[in-house]
Amino acid sequence: MWLLVRDNAMTPAADGSVTLAACPDTADRGEDWRWRVWRGPPAATDSGGEVFVETDPDSVRATTSFVDSGPVTVSRRAGEEVVVVPLVGHHLVADSAGPWQRWLHPGDAFVLEGEESETVNLSSAPGPARVAIVRLNTLNDAPLRWVP
Amino acid sequence: MPHVLNAWYVAAWSHEVTRDPVARTICQQPVVLYRAKDGSAVALADRCAHRGYPLSAGRLVEDSIECGYHGFAFGCDGVCTRVPAQSTIPSRSKVRAYPLHEKDGWVWIWTGEAERADVTTIPDTHWMNDPAWATVTHSYLFNCRADLVHDNLLDLTHESFIHRTTVGDDYIYEHGITVEVDGTTVTVDRLMPGVEAPPLYASTMGVEGLFDRFHATEFAVPSHHTLHSGITGRGRPREEGYLIKVLNGITPIDEHTCWYYYAFCRNFGIENSAATEDLRIGLSTVLDEDAEALRLQELALQTRPKGEHDVLIAQDAGVAKARRVMSQLLAAESVAAAGPASGTSEARYAASPAAAAAAAPPAASATASVG
Ligand code: FES
Ligand SMILES: [Fe+2]
Numbered sequence: 001m002w003l004l005v006r007d008n009a010m011t012p013a014a015d016g017s018v019t020l021a022a023c024p025d026t027a028d029r030g031e032d033w034r035w036r037v038w039r040g041p042p043a044a045t046d047s048g049g050e051v052f053v054e055t056d057p058d059s060v061r062a063t064t065s066f067v068d069s070g071p072v073t074v075s076r077r078a079g080e081e082v083v084v085v086p087l088v089g090h091h092l093v094a095d096s097a098g099p100w101q102r103w104l105h106p107g108d109a110f111v112l113e114g115e116e117s118e119t120v121n122l123s124s125a126p127g128p129a130r131v132a133i134v135r136l137n138t139l140n141d142a143p144l145r146w147v148p
Numbered sequence: 149m150p151h152v153l154n155a156w157y158v159a160a161w162s163h164e165v166t167r168d169p170v171a172r173t174i175c176q177q178p179v180v181l182y183r184a185k186d187g188s189a190v191a192l193a194d195r196c197a198h199r200g201y202p203l204s205a206g207r208l209v210e211d212s213i214e215c216g217y218h219g220f221a222f223g224c225d226g227v228c229t230r231v232p233a234q235s236t237i238p239s240r241s242k243v244r245a246y247p248l249h250e251k252d253g254w255v256w257i258w259t260g261e262a263e264r265a266d267v268t269t270i271p272d273t274h275w276m277n278d279p280a281w282a283t284v285t286h287s288y289l290f291n292c293r294a295d296l297v298h299d300n301l302l303d304l305t306h307e308s309f310i311h312r313t314t315v316g317d318d319y320i321y322e323h324g325i326t327v328e329v330d331g332t333t334v335t336v337d338r339l340m341p342g343v344e345a346p347p348l349y350a351s352t353m354g355v356e357g358l359f360d361r362f363h364a365t366e367f368a369v370p371s372h373h374t375l376h377s378g379i380t381g382r383g384r385p386r387e388e389g390y391l392i393k394v395l396n397g398i399t400p401i402d403e404h405t406c407w408y409y410y411a412f413c414r415n416f417g418i419e420n421s422a423a424t425e426d427l428r429i430g431l432s433t434v435l436d437e438d439a440e441a442l443r444l445q446e447l448a449l450q451t452r453p454k455g456e457h458d459v460l461i462a463q464d465a466g467v468a469k470a471r472r473v474m475s476q477l478l479a480a481e482s483v484a485a486a487g488p489a490s491g492t493s494e495a496r497y498a499a500s501p502a503a504a505a506a507a508a509p510p511a512a513s514a515t516a517s518v519g
Contacts, residue, residue: 001462002326005498009329009473019498025468026499028457036496054496098339099385100326113462114324148460148468 001114001146007107016041020051020109021083023136024147031147035060037083037109037134051085051132060136060144067131071123074133078117079143081136084110089129094121104131113146151175151294151400152370152477154260156270158397158409161287162253165189169213171204173401175259179246180204184211189255190224191246197228203243252277253285254397254409260481271372275393275413282418284428286410290439292446294370294406295471297398300438301365301373302336302466310441314434315346327465332473336466337364345379345390348430352423353379353390353416362386365466369473372397390416404446410435472499 005021012018022036035055053062066087073096076082084093086104093110094101096119103125104110112120122131138144157174160181164170169182171194178194180203192213194202201217208214212221212229220241221230228241247258247265252273258265275281290297300306307316319340328335340361345353363377373396380389397409412431417423460468 001324001465003465003469004326004328005469006328006330008331010498011476013495017495019495022496022498024497026472026497028499029460030457033496036498038495098341099383100337100339102328146462146465148462148465 003111003113003146004102004104005109005111007105010107010109018107020085021111023081023144026148029147032056032059034144034147035062035081035136037085039085051087051134053134053136055136059139061139062134062136064132064134067122067124067133068129069124070129071121073119074112074122075119076112076114076117076135077137078115079138079145081111081113081144081146083134083136084112084122085132085134087130087132089127090125091129091131092121092123092125094123096121111146113144115143115145150478150482151259152474152481154258154264154481155370155477156249156256156258156265156267157371157399158254158407159191159248159257159399160255161285161409162189162250162255165255167208169204169206169208171202172407174257174407175400176402177259178202178204179257180213181255182208182213184224188224189248189250191248191255191257192222192224192226193244193246195243196220197222197241197243253411271368271374271395273395273411276395276411278413280418281393281413281415282420282424283414284412284424284431286408286428286432286435288408288410288435288439289401290406290408290442291404292406292442293403294398294400295474296442296445296449297396297406297408297438298367298369298373298470298474299467300442301375301396301398302334302367302470303464304336304338304363304365305463306441310437311434314430314437315348317343317346319343325463325466327469329469329473332369332477333366334369334466334470334473335364335366338362342382348427348434349379349390349392349414352414352420352427355379355390358382359389360384360386367466367470369470370477371399390414404450408435408439 010018017040019036019038023034024031038052040050055062086106091104165181165183169180172179179191180194181191194204196215198220201215203213206214206216212223214221219232222243223229226243226245228237231237247262249256249267253276256270276283305321308320323338323340326337342358343361359379361379366374375394378389378391380386393413395411399407
């Protein structure tokens with residue numbers, strides 16, 4: 001399952017920070033909390049602001065990397081969750097196995113998850129560019145699945 | 149159960165609104181619809197200002213509707229035009245007039261604050277009216293809350309089960325979905341590469357073999373879904389294919405029933421009237437299957453203990469996100485006598501309807517369950 005949430009559908013907290021993606025997505029599910037990815041208040045710098053990741057340390061390990069120049073292939077392992085967070089510039093994300101593609105802009109968040117491995121291609125429009133790639137992996141056996 | 153009121157809902161088919169007043173309940177508001185002599189459609193509150201008799205039980209006199217009980221008459225703007233036996237018309241004698249807009253065969257009603265009605269926000273429905281497309285229509289009263297129809301349309305995996313013999317195929321479940329949330333529109337897209345055309349359409353399409361099949365439900369919360377579906381050659385752009393646009397106007401009646409206005413538009417075999425007739429019958433079978441399934445689900449939910457919630461999974465992402473948008477719209481509309489938002493949102497979740505409520509001036513916490 002892929003989930004693309006646009007900036008205009010995010011709800012900033014009072015301090016200006018925005019939770020871009022979380023698992024579970026809401027407290028309503030009553031399921032164990034796993035992780036969240038959020039951005040601080042918009043920075044006045046060229047870095048596009050910071051991305052923060054918080055996880056349940058007993059079940060999930062997160063690693064964050066940054067792409068400043070593309071194109072790159074983003075591979076996702078089966079059972080892994082990946083959150084793509086554009087910070088600076090505009091980025092085209094494209095299914096490596098099909099026609100689907102979308103432009104991502106700062107403020108958007110793109111989540112990839114599922115029990116089969118897959119790859120997407122990421123390329124940036126000309127100009128300054130920066131994207132954070134957050135990988136979330138289970139510390140247990142069961143694949144990490146996103147919970148709405 | 150509250151409904152989002154600042155929204156356009158399909159109130160009726162154009163052909164249903166005539167010089168004979170017709171009654172509809174929309175978002176728990178009784179409405180009478182009729183046509184003025186110049187052909188324009190009119191919607192008024194279906195309750196006489198005098199003593200509450202339904203105006204729809206009266207008759208038209210010129211452009212006014214005359215109450216069938218004591219003869220008070222109300223014009224297209226809802227203002228009283230005549231009181232029998234006296235020339236002074238009480239200034240309070242008026243009924244609510246609703247903004248209406250007629251387009252492509254549907255009459256849309258705005259149930260909220262009239263000054264916020266913007267016809268440019270009515271979804272595109274031109275396929276119903278486009279000579280390059282052939283259309284089959286149905287309308288249904290569904291014995292379920294509108295929310296269940298929304299869930300159903302965003303979750304087409306049910307085709308593999310509920311519509312097994314009509315539009316369903318086992319492979320639907322095997323293909324992943326892409327969910328997009330853009331403002332208040334939620335789209336769930338599924339591409340099924342290299343599969344056979346669905347049995348219900350294959351003969352009309354006159355095709356055999358393997359195709360890329362797709363369906364994308366675009367839900368303009370709270371009232372309308374456009375289902376962009378079809379088949380195309382393997383690896384070919386969707387626009388080249390046999391295309392279907394299914395327009396679904398979902399209009400709440402009350403907490404347990406809703407209207408379902410349906411138009412199935414296709415760009416293939418458009419001159420084939422026998423195929424149109426076959427589709428009309430086949431699609432009503434599909435809708436019957438949905439109506440019965442959702443009736444049963446509605447009954448089952450009515451006895452669900454408080455505190456027991458849906459167990460949503462990744463596959464339900466579109467359903468969950470749309471419920472969330474709906475809750476946010478409801479929260480933003482719910483004007484509190486009691487002051488600022490009472491809900492609190494937990495920062496560690498992406499979803500926080502209460503935060504949206506707090507952003508809207510003065511607001512209460514959402515009463516809708518996103519369970
Ligand atoms: S499997 Fe969906 S309601 Fe039971
Ligand atoms: Fe269905």
